Amino acid sequence: MSKQTQSQSQSVDLSGYDGVNFYDELIDENGKPREHGKVLMDYLSQLSTSELKSAQDAADLAVKEMGITFTVYGEGSSIDRSWPIDIIPRIIANREWKQIEAGLKQRVKALNMFIDDLYHDQKIIKDGVFPKELLSKSVNFRKQCVGITPPENIWAHICGSDLVRDKDGTMYVLEDNLRVPSGVSYMLENRSVIKRVFPDMFEQMDVLPVNDYPSQLFDMLASLSPRPLDKPEVVVLTPGIYNSAYFEHCYLAQEMGCELVEGRDLVVERDDCVYMKTIQGLRRVDVIYRRIDDMFLDPEAFHPDSMLGVPGLMRAWSKGKVTLVNAPGAGVADDKVVYTYVPDMIRYYLSEEIKLPNVDTYRCYEPDDFKYVEANIDKLVIKPANESGGYGLLIGPKSTKKQQQETLAQIKADPRNWIAQPTLNLSTVPTIDGDKIEGRHVDLRPFILSSGQSTYVTTGGLTRVALVKGSLVVNSSQGGGSKDTWIVD
């Protein structure tokens, strides 16, 4: 920087940074960088504020030009919006990451055994570990799946678990997404944007790569083919461009080199096999990575008026002619009430103690828990058991009396479908806001792939950040952004 622009070229100043009231991922309570963050901190402090700002602008432009988008429902004409990326990465020490990885593998293994058990003998219920009433009131239990055994007994091949760090520095699992978890493409794109913007930073630090995911995903999908072929036909099934994760569907199909299909491209013939319509006629499909919810998969089995699905798909799947990923019905374990039983599942199926703890959770259908929730609603976060994307959630400390009363009335009407958790002081990461750098709250969504033969966890995952000061809501549909996530030695 030349002297003339000195007024704009003060170096990045973090002296007033609040690392005391929250756990910050980069800076400790004394205002010093954490051990694994020193190199990043040195790099950042050598930048001037104007350099940092122009790097952020470059990232914003790259996002726009690359067309990295997501969709917010109900926005009228604009169906896709640019995906906001904050350029200061979130870093995690590799030492810690290895423990998290082990915890995630343990968790997903138990969850898959749980789902398989529910659709077969239901031993966990017979042994009194999981209450029968919960299952009978589960909205994601599919009776159409009872007795079916998918390859290797795996139902949730792809799991996205949300992790949060509380004030004491402990990493907790907040929820497991086992239906059609999304976000992995943004994890990959964030890295490519940050590489464009800060190429020199990667020379100074050993950041573990993330770009192995598409080939891991493809190998996993191909290994599930019902036909023993060298090149099984793997496709990604999307609901189409109006879906909020359409960008990701495209991205993954592209990265894996397989077809992106819509329901209308597929047909189930009399031999119960699934075919896609090509310019040369019909072509058999072996594995479908479906990004359509269960209820829309097959109008013959579920919603009869679904235009997105493929008539006969469940028949083809139940006869083993095609593999669906994740398997229909896997969402039974994607339920915030079921979540509270994960420690018990791990003990029951694996005879192990949970490695990555759950957040303390109150089950509203248990009278004592409900009493507590009623008395302390202003301190708790209340969540419906089966919503995602931050919809339907009440943050006690930020809600009005009226909202609290409304939520309590909803809980009373259907206690099975509500849980409550203490309001966590989510950890922060330095984030650019105009000319300032301030702490913003983050979570982390790693993705876990299970083929039955092996389990793979992404290196880090998608860090989502609440861009609004003080906000704890990180969902992109609610004004959140994201950060590149670095696992460093």
Add this chain to the structure above:
Amino acid sequence: MLSRVAETLYWTARYVERAENLARLINVNNLLLMDLPKGVSPGWEPLIDIIGNRETFEEIYSDFSEKNVLKFLTIDSRNPSSIINSLQYARDNARTIRDVVPREMWEAVNRLHMSMKENSNSFLSKRGRFASLKEVINQTLLIFGTMDATMSHDEGYFFWRFGSALERADMTSRIIDVRSSSIKDDHIALPFENIQWMSVLRSLSGYQMYRQKMGVRIRPGDVLKFMLHGEEFPRSVMFCLHKLKSLFINVPDNAAMIERIDHSITELEKQPVANLQGKALHDYIDELQIDLADIHQQLSEQYFLH
């Protein structure tokens, strides 16, 4: 290749090509009007007929002023064939096949659409207009170039090229039709006839190539021959038909399509195009357009999603 993807590639190319052709057409008309005296000038009205949306135009606007026509052709979202809409459709289509097309191609389409939306006012100012239209032309060429240089020349690519070739042939026929009928040949206009035919060539970026091929004199018969029968100029109808045929050689189950295109080529060859004038020319162009539409129809029935 999925039928839906083949169809989408085809339409994306048509929309990009349409945006490019329209940008050229407006630029040339702009230049032509500066050369012609008021009484001779055909004004902006013929452009509305070339793209064939007179009814929509008349519903929205009360006269064919430069301002209205330009707005309608470039940034008016109520005109299905405006440049902005063509690019919007191209982008919407490209977005559904992002997994198939080279990433750079998607980025180029996305960028063009974005900059057009952000700079829409520059199309309305006399000064900004030329540069903006030129930018549309440059960026569409970049899109075609990117596809050519970075996409595997497989079936998908062929469908992309079909879309482009058929749209071009269609636009060439429209330009000839409307332009030739608006050329006035009374005694006041006669000295300017040359300039008007020249602008027909320019609308198709064919003036320079015409001179190399047919000589310096601009004769209506020669212009028609060049535009309809020319075997070397990439915007002539004959060239486009040959291109379609050569592309189809690589597509599976192609016998019926090749036969269909051969038929069109033979019919076009038979026409004494240099002698066509007035109503005869107009009638023939009508026939030709129906023929092109029929090629599209057959293509769609055989390969696209039903």
